[in-house]
Structures are given as C-alpha cells and as structure tokens.
Amino acid sequence: MATNLLREHEVAHVSRIMALVALGRLRARSGKDGAEAAFDEALALAVPTGTLQRLAPVRLARAEAAALAGDLARMRSEAAAVRDLARAYRHKWHAGEVAYWQRRGGDAPGAEGWFAPPYASELHGDWRAAADAWDALHCPYEQARALADGDEAAQRRALAMFDELGAGPAAAAVRRRLRRAGVRSLPRGPRLETRADPHGLTARQQEVFRLVADGLTNSxxxxxxxxxxxxxxHHVSALLAKLSVGRRREAVALMRQAADHPPKDR
Known part of the structure; x- marks a missing residue:
C-alpha cells in the first residue's frame, strides 16, 4: 500500500514538472508572458531530486527559452548544468540536445556517434537530414528549426511552418535572417484569428480541442x-504540435496547468 502511494506520488511529481515544462515552452515559443514563472517552478521541483529524468527537460527547455530571448550566455549555462549527467547516462536525446545548444552558443562540442539522429545531423551541419529526421518523428517545430539553417527555400518553408505553429519569436528570427540576405517578398504572418488565441490555435482547432478535453475520440x-x-x-495533430506535446492527455493537462498559472501582466 505504502509502495503504491509512493509510486503514485512520484508519477504525479514527474507529471507536474513535465506539465510546467510544456507550459513554459509553449509560452516561450509563442512569445507570451509567463514562461519564466513556469520554468522557475519546474526547476524548484526538479533540483532536489538530482535526477536526469527531472532535471534535463527543465534545463533544456530553459536553454531554448534563453536562445529565443537572445541570451546566449544563459543558454549555454542552462545546457551545461546537465551536460555531465546526460553524458554519464549516455542519454542520446538529452546529451544530443545539450550539445546542440552549446553549438548554438558558439562552442564546438562535437557529435558523438550515440547521439539521437536529429541532433547528430544538426551537429554535423546536415540540416536536410536533421529536418527529415524531425519530420519522421512528427516534430514540426524542430523540423522548422532545422530548415531555418538551410538555403533560402528551406528558410521560407521554415517561416511558413513557424507562422502556422504560432511560433512568433522563431518566425521573427527567420524573417530577420532573410531580410539581411536581401529577401524582401515575405508572407506577413499568421491570420488574425490565430493570433487572437493565446496558444495560436485557429477557431476550428479550439473547437476540436474543447471536444478532446471532453474525452471524445476523433471519430x-x-x-x-x-x-x-x-x-x-489533422486538426488534432496540429493542435498537439502547437502545444508542444505528443499526447491528448498531455494537452489537456497543459491547458489545466495554464488555467492554474495564468501569465502575469507586463
């Protein structure tokens, strides 16, 4: 009985951390307020455990948020905080992402053969292979991020994907890069109905999501x-991508977490 209660507590603890990470990442990627508060709470819960399972998702999400904010020093610091732990456990995803952010910050960590394929490709400078790998994993944001390192055609595709996902900061960065390269004819951005939703969902996606939250199947x-x-x-896949989660129940938990942690006004 006591063992079962302990396991339930551990599962609830991990779930809360991951919901806060997803909430913070969603806000950071969409350029909304409140990302830092969600990340701070997640870090406060993760640090006492000292475990890779809890620490890496928080630190790496914070590294991404710092990158979006243009704070490269903090990006490197957040990634470095779990570098040794990720490598000690040879965690191909966490260690690969640590190296990815370090490289983004100007370091040259190198690509280990055991890194997850998308990160290994990105560390080798092969943006096409990285984009294809992320596409196969149904990770459109990461796919767009890889495409943004490519040629003009790839960057235009990345821009369209970021706009569709409501990823304002990343889209703005691609627009700046293209304009610096002399490109002037660029799409204006997401439709008004998408911008009006705090999570970048269209009206139809909001409608579908309410029914998902009610427990209805796609049929x-x-x-x-x-x-x-x-x-x-298609609508369910799109809203999961915009919410940066992989499962329906994670999306519902995220939205409940958002309701419990509304962003503060500026």
Missing part, C-alpha cells in the same frame, strides 16, 4: 462537427 468529434475523421486527425 466522435468528426460526427459531432460533421467532418471527416481524417480532417479531425
């Missing part, structure tokens, strides 16, 4: 809205 949502199941599948 049930399709019948309720008079859509095809394939169309609902």
């Amino acid at each position: 049930e949502i399709a019948r309720r809205l008079g859509l095809s199941v394939k169309t609902v599948d």
